[in-house]
Amino acid sequence: MQDTADREEMLTVEIWRGREDGALQTYRVPRRESQTVLDVVTWVQRNEEPALAYRFACRVGMCGSCAMQVNGKPRWTCRTHVSRVAENGLLRIEPLANLPRIKDLATDMAPFFEKWQGARGRHEPTRTRHEPMAPVSSESPARKAANAGIECINCAVCYAACDVVGWDENYLGPAALNRAWTLANDERDADKAGLLQAVSQSGGCHSCHSHGSCVEHCPVGLNPTAGIAGLKRMTLAALMKGEL
Amino acid sequence: MLEARLYLLQRASAMLLVPLLLAHLVMILYAIEGGLSAAEILGRTRGNLLWAAFYGLFVTAVAMHAPIGLRNILREWTGWRGRSLDFATLGFGALLLGLGLRAVLAVTV
Numbered sequence: 010m011q012d013t014a015d016r017e018e019m020l021t022v023e024i025w026r027g028r029e030d031g032a033l034q035t036y037r038v039p040r041r042e043s044q045t046v047l048d049v050v051t052w053v054q055r056n057e058e059p060a061l062a063y064r065f066a067c068r069v070g071m072c073g074s075c076a077m078q079v080n081g082k083p084r085w086t087c088r089t090h091v092s093r094v095a096e097n098g099l100l101r102i103e104p105l106a107n108l109p110r111i112k113d114l115a116t117d118m119a120p121f122f123e124k125w126q127g128a129r130g131r132h133e134p135t136r137t138r139h140e141p142m143a144p145v146s147s148e149s150p151a152r153k154a155a156n157a158g159i160e161c162i163n164c165a166v167c168y169a170a171c172d173v174v175g176w177d178e179n180y181l182g183p184a185a186l187n188r189a190w191t192l193a194n195d196e197r198d199a200d201k202a203g204l205l206q207a208v209s210q211s212g213g214c215h216s217c218h219s220h221g222s223c224v225e226h227c228p229v230g231l232n233p234t235a236g237i238a239g240l241k242r243m244t245l246a247a248l249m250k251g252e253l
Numbered sequence: 254m255l256e257a258r259l260y261l262l263q264r265a266s267a268m269l270l271v272p273l274l275l276a277h278l279v280m281i282l283y284a285i286e287g288g289l290s291a292a293e294i295l296g297r298t299r300g301n302l303l304w305a306a307f308y309g310l311f312v313t314a315v316a317m318h319a320p321i322g323l324r325n326i327l328r329e330w331t332g333w334r335g336r337s338l339d340f341a342t343l344g345f346g347a348l349l350l351g352l353g354l355r356a357v358l359a360v361t362v
């Protein structure tokens with residue numbers, strides 16, 4: 010009897026402790042209704058392991074800081090319900106894949122953001138602040154393409170889900186290339202040639218195999234694969250015109 | 254930009270390969286089903302410019318397509334990068350082209 014009650018009420022949670030050379034440690038965590046994976050990690054930190062390192066901020070899927078591997082898959086933990094991902098009452102929580110580990114569940118996000126810079130993921134303005142704002146029709150095809158990709162929360166879930174990121178240390182990855190795609194479709198961006206060159210370097214958009222793991226995992230439903238395919242088309246058009 | 258060029262070359266050669274490969278397969282089936290002997294086949298291909306052009310184009314497309322794909326695989330599955338890999342890719346392409354053209358010459362000349 011005790012055994013059944015115990016299995017209904019408790020989760021077995023394995024959490025990565027340490028750096029690259031750490032190990033999984035097992036905790037028993039009470040099961041709650043509408044419990045998220047982040048709730049579980051927080052429970053362990055407050056009740057069992059005060060030194061447990063992990064990141065979160067908003068807890069509502071806005072900030073993109075709480076991503077971890079949950080039972081082998083990258084997920085935003087604040088919006089991932091335990092009921093959806095626990096396998097027979099078991100959760101294995103590890104730091105996000107494809108990034109250097111700092112401590113426990115915290116990874117070093119620097120390479121991820123450096124690649125945004127590598128993909129020229131910053132806006133180069135066509136106007137100064139002293140000029141009037143550029144009129145951009147929300148109906149133009151380019152604006153619609155850009156709009157489809159701009160809600161990225163920089164969580165790096167797609168980066169952790171991408172095999173090519175794991176294989177090629179130079180690969181810019183889905184999020185940075187998705188960002189480049191939104192800029193390539195931004196009529197107010199001044200340096201399209203520079204952008205297309207940045208995404209055509211070794212490890213740029215042409216390294217993507219279009220296998221869609223990023224799309225499958227992106228928690229906000231973006232489609233980096235489509236954006237990368239768009240960049241490939243755009244770079245090929247520029248190449249044919251001798252502009253690349 | 255090298256990567257964009259290689260990407261273009263590989264996709265363009267793949268598009269070329271689709272009809273060529275299909276025609277090649279149909280040809281094999283026809284030759285086997287029809288029970289053509291080696292001598293009969295050679296009798297049709299020897300001195301035929303059309304066959305020489307068809308298979309010449311075929312081996313050229315393969316010699317462009319396969320090495321670029323192999324370069325991608327090697328970059329992803331080994332630590333091999335940089336100039337030496339590019340030259341090896343070029344070398345493999347030249348090898349495929351040499352072997353392929355030799356075979357084409359053997360049946361058409």
Ligand code: HEM
Pocket residue numbers: 217218219264267268270271274315318319320321322323325326
């Ligand atoms: C109908 C003919 C063919 C078509 C349509 C075709 C198409 C393609 C495409 C689209 C890719 C890129 C895959 C990616 O980047 O994800 C590819 C890769 C590749 N192809 Fe072909 N191909 C054909 C024939 C061949 C032949 C005859 C060979 C070898 C002699 C070959 C060898 C390769 C290799 C080694 C790769 C690299 C694998 C990879 O990038 O995933 N292909 N092919």
Ligand code: SF4
Pocket residue numbers: 170171172173174182183216217218219220221222223224233234237
């Ligand atoms: S589609 Fe491209 S970017 Fe997305 S996971 Fe696959 S290789 Fe990575």
Ligand code: SF4
Pocket residue numbers: 160161162163164165166167168183184187226227228229230231233
């Ligand atoms: S594209 Fe999606 S998965 Fe990737 S960083 Fe942005 S929000 Fe996260």
Ligand code: FES
Pocket residue numbers: 065066067068069070071072073074075076085086087088
């Ligand atoms: S804590 Fe902000 S997205 Fe999860």
